[in-house]
Amino acid sequence: MNDSKHEQMLIWVIRLGAFLCFAGWTWVHLYWEGPYGILLWQDSTYELATRFGISWDEFVGSGAEDGLVQKWLARIGWLYLICTILTLTARKGSWLQIAGLLGGSGLLAVLSYAKYVSAQRQLPMFVEHGGQMLMPVVLVLALVFGVRHRATIVTAMIAFVMTFAGHGCYALNxxxxxxxxxxxxxxxxxxxxxxxxxxxxxxxxxxxxVCIGIFIPLLRRSSAMYAMLWGFATAIARPVAGMSWSLYYWGTDQFLHEAVLRAPHFLIPLYLFLVWDKPQTTSQLSDREIL
Amino acid sequence: MKLQACLAIFSIGILFSGGPAEAQQNRPRNAGRVDLSIPQVDKKDIICFALYTVDHGILKLTAQLYPIADGDSKTVRLEIEKAGKWVEVAKSTVIERGWTAPFRVENWDDSQAYKYRVLHGTEATYKGTIRKNPTDKDEIIVAGFTGNSIQPVHGGDISRQDIIDNVNRIDADVLFFSGDQVYDHNRHYAAWLKFGRDFGAIIKDRPTICLPDDHDAGQPNLWGESGKISTLSGAADGGYSQPGIYVQEVERAQTSHLPDAVDPHKIGQGIGVYFTNLNWGNIDFAILEDRKFKTGPAGRVPKQGPRPDHIQNPDYNPASVDVPGAILLGERQLKFIDQWAQDWQDADMKIALSQTIFCGGAHIHGSANGRLHADMDSNGWPQSGRNRALAVLRKAFAFHIAGDQHLATIFHHGIEEYRDAVWSFCVPSIANLYLRWWEPLQPGENREPGSPEYTGDQLDGFANKVTNYAAANPEKKPAGNLLNTRAAGYGIVRLNTKTRQITMECWPRNVDITDPAAQQYPGWPRTISQFDNYNPPSWGKLGELTFDVESPVVQLVDAATNEILYTVRANGRTFTAGAPKGKTFIVKAGKNAADTVIVEKAMVGSEPKSVSLK
Structure with a gap:
């Protein structure tokens, strides 16, 4: 495979990761409900709203009618849908779309924070969402600087470490x-x-x-390969364990998106595995492409 | 390489920033959260608390211990004081997973009180009193609790001393903790010890019934589905999220002191069942454990809202979620209740205890999430299962006490018509984790004069017939004073075996409930008759029966179908039975069991009759 095709493949791996992540969360927001309740039912949130002259009924609804909270919770899903599309359409130089993707990363950070708060502020809950939060950033960096650029690879490595370190903290109890x-x-x-x-x-x-292994040149490809397989297994475990012929739509609507939104967990390792696929010649390496 | 080194340090830092598991358990927590660490105690204090019940001559007591050091004895002894001397009546080996020591003593003499002490090693002693069976009391007092949040944000971090003081002031005969004694989803043991430190002072001296609910079992909602493993976040697919051994530990800690299960066959993952009854003070309590067999809604019913268990669309067809295969109480439980309803030996009144109530008992959930049409975590769903449960409970004129809803309510339930089944009292949370409101959009029909619009006849979100008489709705927006603006409190139920009246009281926290000036939540107290628990408005009365014995057991059997309509112990020497119009009944009666046919063809409006049962 020549370098151009290889780079195209890499960018599509990253695009696919960001696309599936946003698509999965779009499904959650539009079909189910985003996990923001824990943040919104707070005195401080209401106090903030009152500073903008918003009354209680306007804020949470009258009981019979939706308030701002319910209306905006529903609207966030459309932002996710836009980000899903941007993952496919964004190109180098399309700054508005790139800004949109970075905004999407911010949305994922807010979402991850909500999950962290609802998990009784367990740090790994936020940390393990690092792969998802940073996936759009990796895409932006790949588009702007290139898939082999140091910034892209370093960000992907951070995302990798956050995902598997967070998971490991839980797995090791x-x-x-x-x-x-x-x-x-x-x-x-x-x-x-x-x-x-x-x-x-x-x-x-x-x-x-594997979190340590990706920093050791001899181990980094095998670490990425293992992480890819393990990340895929943990993602697909949700539908495998939960779906059943006896359920409505076989439980697809309940479980499939749980695997889809976790696509960065195996596609970031795949990207790193591929980017480290072949040794770089000295002429191909620049001072910005060190990893 | 510098960058690689920095990243490596970063990754390792993330991995170990929490410290080891033990340190995690014991380290100081976020200031906004409560410290759930297990205290290091001296050997003399290693017994944290003890719970017990006495039923049909069997004492069951479970001692809850702090962790015992390696090398120390795992044997715990139970002694009672007889004629001024301590006598050992049982020994038990501590079960290390959960550090519980269950005792079972047969041939227990419940006609007198005994002081007891639990002993471990040479130093540890824990003392309490096994009460005498209060059969000579006219009024049995049940203190009912639910939802024990210990978090500051819910007002749950303060002392429970007000509850301890009030239970002692009224000298409650039975304590009923209906669920969510523990809200920590991973550390039941640590939280249960804290529960014991908070409530042990009242638990040690009186029979206590605990029903572990969803949060006790380590999940946000619970549809036990016969022990299935749940894999869906939120557990709406049915089953248990935590491993079977975790659930077993929870149930051992909270229920191993209950009377023996009537049908103890285990369910999936080796999880036990504990549904049973407790006869105390001539009150027969059915302990239902209504979550155990209930099926989960996810994928079983069409999606109707933002969560598999929530219905937000008010125009949905309620019948569409009452699907075949959806279960509320298991067949074993229904069979047990049916037999319990007919057994009036040593019983003047029947009380059903369960985790939650048999209807959708709230309209607005959590405030920020707004109006919810129906919640399948309630026992309003599945409707067929709800109706089957109520139909068998009303055969015993059983009054129902429950919790779980975080909202105190009084409902009179209906099946075929409004108010044709039992009454329920859902007690308020000790400290309220999550707010709910009973606030129908339309005023209720047939309200009592001057009562709020939310009372009266309504269809709940599943189109179940319910009649509300009271709801302790919390404040609509954050208003400080976290306990009482969030409608925290507890319920007191006074069961008068002489008058057969049931009085429901609903108290806020931090008041002296014996102070005449103390105010209950609006709508309380309310007193009903035992016989209101099956007295449909459409019924008429059979002719009055006069007996030559005091308070016999009477049973009505449908002459056409041979089905039992109900069984109840009359109050005094006369009894005027209620019954549907236009049907013929066989009336049976007896001193302690309805074993003699006394009227062959009784109908509404039939003649009075004198009956000899001697």
Missing amino acids: IWPTPATFYAMTCVSLHVEYETAAWLIRVAGVLDVI
């Missing part, structure tokens, strides 16, 4: 392992709790190893 980890493992692999717990601890150790 440094913060309490979420019950769904055990549940998905038991149901997907048809194993008992004890086996599932052991497997999750092993996975946690491997999460740590």
Whole structure:
């Protein structure tokens, strides 16, 4: 494969990651509901609203009518839809679209913060969303500077580390392992709790190893390969464990987006695996392309 | 390489910024959150608290311990004081997962009170009193609690001393914790110990019934679905999110002191069942555990709202969610209630205890999320299951006490017509995690004069017939004083076995409930008759029956179908049975069981009759 095709492939891997991430969250917002309730039902949020002259009924609704909260919660989904489209249309130089993608990254950061607050401020909950939050940023950097640019690769590595470090902290029970980890493992692999717990601890150790491994030239490709497979497995575990022929739409509407929005968890490692695919000649390396 | 090194340090920093698990458990928490660390206690204080019940001559007591050090004995002893001397009556080996020590003592003499003490090693002693069965009391007092948030943001971080003081002032006979004693989804043990430190002073001296609910089991909502594993965030796919051994530990801590389960076959993941009954003070309490078999809605019913369990579309067809295969109470539970309804041995009144009420008991949830048409986490769904449960409960004239809703309410339930089934009292939260309001858009029909518009006959979001008599709605917007503006409190139910009256009281926190000036939430107190729990407006009366024995058990059987309409213990020597018009009934009666046919063809308007049961 020549360099041009290789770079095109890399950019499409990144686009696909950002596209699927935004598409999954668009589904959540438009079909289900964004996870912002925890942020909005706060005295401080209401106080902020009152500074803008917004009454209580206008803010949360009268009971019979929706308030600003409900209306804007529904509208956020359309912003996600726009970002989903931008992942496919944005090009180098289309600054408005690029700004939109960066705004999308901000939306994902707010969403991740809401999930962090609702998880009783467990740090790994925010950290493990790093891959999703930074996926649009990686795309922007790839478009603006190139897929092999240091900034693009470093940002992807940060996203990688955040995703797997956050996951590893939970898997190693440094913060309490979420019950769904055990549940998905038991149901997907048809194993008992004890086996599932052991497997999750092993996975946690491997999460740590790959976070370190991507900084070691000899290990970085194998680390990225493992992370890609593991990230895909953890994403697909949701529909695999939850979907059933007996459910409406086989449970697709309940579970499939859970895998789709986690696409950065395996596509960022894939991108890193591919970008480190072949040794660079000295002439190909510039001082900005060091990794 | 410098950049690589920085990134490596960054990644390792993220990984270990939390410290090891033990440190995580014990480190100081965010100032806005409560510290749930397990305190280091001296060996003499290793027993945290103890819960017990006595039923049909069996004492069951569970001692809850702090972690025992390696090498220390795992044996715990139970002694009672007889004639001034301590006598060992049972030993137990501590179950390390959860550090509980369950005791079971048969042939218990419940005609007198005994002081007891739980002992561990040579130093640890925990003392309390096993009460005598209060069969000589006219009034049995039940203190009902739910929703024990310990977070500052809910006003839950303050002392429970007001509750302790008030329970002692009224000398409650039974404590009922209907669920969400623990809100931490991963550290039940640590939170349960805190619960024990907060409430142990009243629990140790009186029978206590605990029903673990969704948060106790470590999930936001619970449709147990016979022990299935839930994988969906929110658990609306049914089953348990936490591993079976976690749920088993929770149930062992909270329910192993309850009377033996009537049908103890385990469900999925080795999780037990504990539905049973407790007879105390001539009150027969059915302990229902209504979450265990209930099926989850996700994928089972068409999507109607922003969550699989929420219905937001007011124009939806309620029948569309009452789907085949959706279960509320399991067949085993229904069979148990049916048998319980007919058994009036040593019972003057019947009370059903469950986690939540049999209707959609709120319209507005959490405020910021606004109006919700229906919530499938309530026992209003599935409607067929709800009707089956109420139909069997009303056969015993059972009054229903529950919690879970975070909103105190009184409902009179209806199946075929308004007010043709049992009454329920949903008690308020000890500290309210999540606000709800009962606020129908249309005023209720047939309201009592002067009562608020939200009372009266309504269809709930599942088109179930309900009649509201009171709702302790919280303030509409944040208003300080977190406990009482969020409608926190607890319920007191006075069961008078002499008059057969049931009085519901709903108290806010931090008032002296024996002070005549103390105010309850609007709508309380309310007193009903035991017999109001099955007295449909369309019914008439059979001829008065006069007996030659005191308070016999009477049963009506439909002569055409041979189905039991109801069984109840009459109050005194006369009884005027209510019954549907136009039907013929066989009336049975007996001193302690309705085993003698006393009228072959009774109808509404039939002649009075004297009956000898001697």
